[in-house]
Amino acid sequence: MKVSIIYAKWPKLRYQPEFHLPPHGPVVFASALPDDVEIRFTDEHVTDVDFDDDADLIFMSVMLTCQIPRAWEIADEFRKRGKTVIFGGIAAQLHFEETLPHADSVFLGEAEGRMEGVLSDFRNGNLQKVYNFHNSFPDISLVKTARRDILDRELYNFRGIQMVDLVHASRGCRFNCFPCCTPYLGGRQFRPRPIDAVLQELESIPNNRIFLVDNSLAQDDQWEKDLFREMAPLKKKWVSHPIKDDPEILDLAAKAGAWYVYQAIVDTSDHIRERVKRYKDHGILVEGTIILGCDAVGKIGDHDEDRIKRLVDFLLEIDLDMAEFTLLTPFPGSSIRRQYEKENRIISNDWSRYTCDRAVFQPKRMTPEKLEQMYDYAWETFYAESSKEIRMAKLFLDVLKKEKKDGTYKRYDVKNKKRWGRKQNVTN
Ligand code: SF4
Structure with a gap:
């Protein structure tokens, strides 16, 4: 059987640098397909969708809310041409009812151990309209090494710079932050993968630079310490979401190759100032x-113009390496959406505007227009003295230094594109 996995294009955040990371969801999903399935993958960010595709089945893998309108368009076109289309992924789950008219089937939940049944239904002409595994999680040890061989690696380097490969070491999140839909989607229970399986996956990746996309690594101290101890000999350099603020764990993280972290910054407190300093004292850079x-939130009250200005000043004071500003966006499945719906503060349900740089709700102390202006202000002010390009170059110089120090630096052979290898449209 031939299947095509399609990843629809979404609009990038205004001000975000234009590069594309190899996607994670589709390659993880591909690893849950039976071995005898021939897989073709199209990431519309880097290549066009071929509507004359001869696949037996089209899978639309959808991660983001702002991606879903384009995914529906693509699915409609394939179905017009007689193809069977199945939707899956985070956004398919969040927008399940609206997706039904665009799909022959919608798969809700995690795919491991479940795709044999779906494909067998399809072969027998018995495909179900909905496969509902929401809140029913497969055994985490069923997660295999992602099928990165379906990616065209050459399309994911940025001006000859080696970007990162995405890997996850755990699922679920025991926290419940107000803007986030992970607790709704992935459950409140932290579900770490067996460390051996994570190491095996890391070892299989020729790229030395990794993004551990786990929701937060700071969920189980012992697991975090074990993971970092085991990762250290691999000498990978990696980016992640927060690491536990504990001297021993930060030390182990640094020894395991922590390069920089994405750290949420909600206020201008000494706690945040010290948190950022402790990362940096361990040689770990910080992107806020x-x-x-x-x-x-935290020690600052409702965001208004002055408070946002103060927050940006604070970020410059604490010498953040990079900052990514977004506007609060009440995604379906998040607790903030439930609250704003009750308060009648949602002003747009046009999902193509849910890009995190548009005000789609009524802020308390500003007009939506003013909030969008403050978004521009924040990006422009933070990067006024030292541009994004310069700051990004500094991040990469840091990793080069680290790689040269431990002998893991590999020069990218632009002409022969050797380091990545290339394999697409793989038949198992
Ligand atoms: S924002 Fe991060 S830490 Fe908070 S609930 Fe979501 S995934 Fe968990």
């Missing part, structure tokens, strides 16, 4: 992720 437009 800052949500603008919140009602009272």
Whole structure:
């Protein structure tokens, strides 16, 4: 059987540098397909969709809310041409009812151990309209090494710079932050993969630079320490979401190759100042992720013009390496959406505007227009003295230094494109 996995294009955040990372969801999903399935993968960010595709089945893998309108368009076109289309992924789950008219089937939940049944139904002409595994999680040890061989690696280097490969070492999140739909989707229970399986996957990746896309590594101290101890001999350099703020764990993380972290910054407190300093004292760089437009968070009250200005000044004071500003966006499945729906503060349900740089709700202390202006202000002010390109170059110089120090630096052979290898449209 031939299947095509399609990953629809979404609009990038305004101000975000234009590069594309190899996607994670589709390659993880591909690893859950039976071995005898021939897989073709199209990432519309880097290549066009071939609507004359001869696949037996089209899988639309959808991660983001702002990706779903384009995924529906693509699916409609394939179905017009007689193809059977199945939707899966985070956004398919969040937008399940709206997706039904665009799909022959919608798969909700995690795919491991479940695709044999779906494909067998398809072969027998008995495909179900809905496969609902929401909140029913497969045994985490069923997660295999992602099928990165379906990617065309050459399409994911940026001006000859080796980017990162995405890997996950765990699923679920025991926290419940207000803007986030992970607790709804992945459950409140932290589900770490067996460390051996993670190591095996890391070893299989020729790329030395990794993004551990786990929701948060700071969920189980012993697991985090064990993971970092085991990772250290691989000498990978990696990026992640927060690491536990504990001297022993930060030390182990640094020894395991922590390169930089994405750290949410909600206020201007000494706690944040010290948190960032402790990362940096361990040689770990920090990219702040800052949500603008919140009602009272941490030590700053409801965001208004002055408070956002103060927050940006603070980020410069604490010498963040990079900052990514987004506007609060009430995604389906998040607790903030439930609250704003009750308060009648949602002003747009046009999912193509849910890009995190548009005000789609009524802020408490500003107009939506002013909030969008403050988004521009934040990006422009933070990067006024030292541009994104310069700051990104500094991040990469840091990793080069680390790689040269431990002998893991590999020069990218632009002409022969050797380091990545290339394999697409693989038949198992
Ligand atoms: S924002 Fe991160 S830490 Fe908070 S609930 Fe979501 S995934 Fe968990």
